[in-house]
Amino acid sequence: xxxxxxxxxxDIINNFWFFQTEGVVSLxxxxxxxxxxxxxxxxxxxxxxxxxxxxxxxxHVVIGLVLFPILIVFLTWLTATxxxxxxxxxxxxxxxxxxxxxHWWIFLLFWPVVGFRLIMRLFVKGxxxxxxxxxxxxxxxxxxxxxxxxxxxxxxxxxxxxVSFMLSTIAFALIHLPNKSGDRWGGPVKLNAxxxxxxxxxxMAIQYGLIFAIIAHIITNTFGVFVMPKLVS
Numbered sequence: 001x002x003x004x005x006x007x008x009x010x011d012i013i014n015n016f017w018f019f020q021t022e023g024v025v026s027l028x029x030x031x032x033x034x035x036x037x038x039x040x041x042x043x044x045x046x047x048x049x050x051x052x053x054x055x056x057x058x059x060h061v062v063i064g065l066v067l068f069p070i071l072i073v074f075l076t077w078l079t080a081t082x083x084x085x086x087x088x089x090x091x092x093x094x095x096x097x098x099x100x101x102x103h104w105w106i107f108l109l110f111w112p113v114v115g116f117r118l119i120m121r122l123f124v125k126g127x128x129x130x131x132x133x134x135x136x137x138x139x140x141x142x143x144x145x146x147x148x149x150x151x152x153x154x155x156x157x158x159x160x161x162x163v164s165f166m167l168s169t170i171a172f173a174l175i176h177l178p179n180k181s182g183d184r185w186g187g188p189v190k191l192n193a194x195x196x197x198x199x200x201x202x203x204m205a206i207q208y209g210l211i212f213a214i215i216a217h218i219i220t221n222t223f224g225v226f227v228m229p230k231l232v233s
């Protein structure tokens with residue numbers, strides 16, 4: 001069987017969104033100062049608290065892995081219960097589960113974004129190169145990958161904005177699994193922090209525009225690499 005004849009390859013090609021149709025996420029949609037600030041501050045604080053609380057435990061890997069599915073269930077319930085406030089329709093749980101199983105590749109397709117830092121390292125030099133890359137280029141690339149390409153790709157499959165929002169949020173969190181926290185593997189910890197941030201940034205991108213999610217991501221990462229280490233130490 002030729003590579004192009006594989007069912008999964010055809011599934012990806014037929015459903016991958018790359019500006020074939022109008023997307024459900026625009027660069028700029030509307031302005032709401034209060035809501036944008038809330039959607040920035042809430043995940044900023046919660047993610048910081050969760051990250052530091054779990055990281056300090058010697059069982060941080062186990063705690064992080066156990067907490068992740070619990071947090072997914074909670075955020076799914078939160079979206080299903082209060083999603084109408086952000087313009088979401090009723091959540092179809094069967095569609096959510098079926099898409100996760102039958103189109104499982106949506107959680108892996110955008111993993112190459114992890115290697116973007118290595119590519120940028122060829123162009124950005126200096127002792128603070130990694131910090132600069134994580135602060136600005138990486139957030140832009142990740143938002144384009146998950147809040148634009150990934151979310152729209154899932155929408156092509158499901159025709160459901162709320163399902164696309166939830167699954168793209170989970171996919172965004174999963175790419176942080178290889179991350180380190182200090183001098184040890186902290187992926188399971190980062191899963192939970194990035195799930196919280198991705199959840200709020202997704203709402204921000206859908207409701208108010210991708211540009212605000214990008215800005216929030218840049219500010220958060222900049223704080224994380226330049227300020228947080230000094231506060232923690």
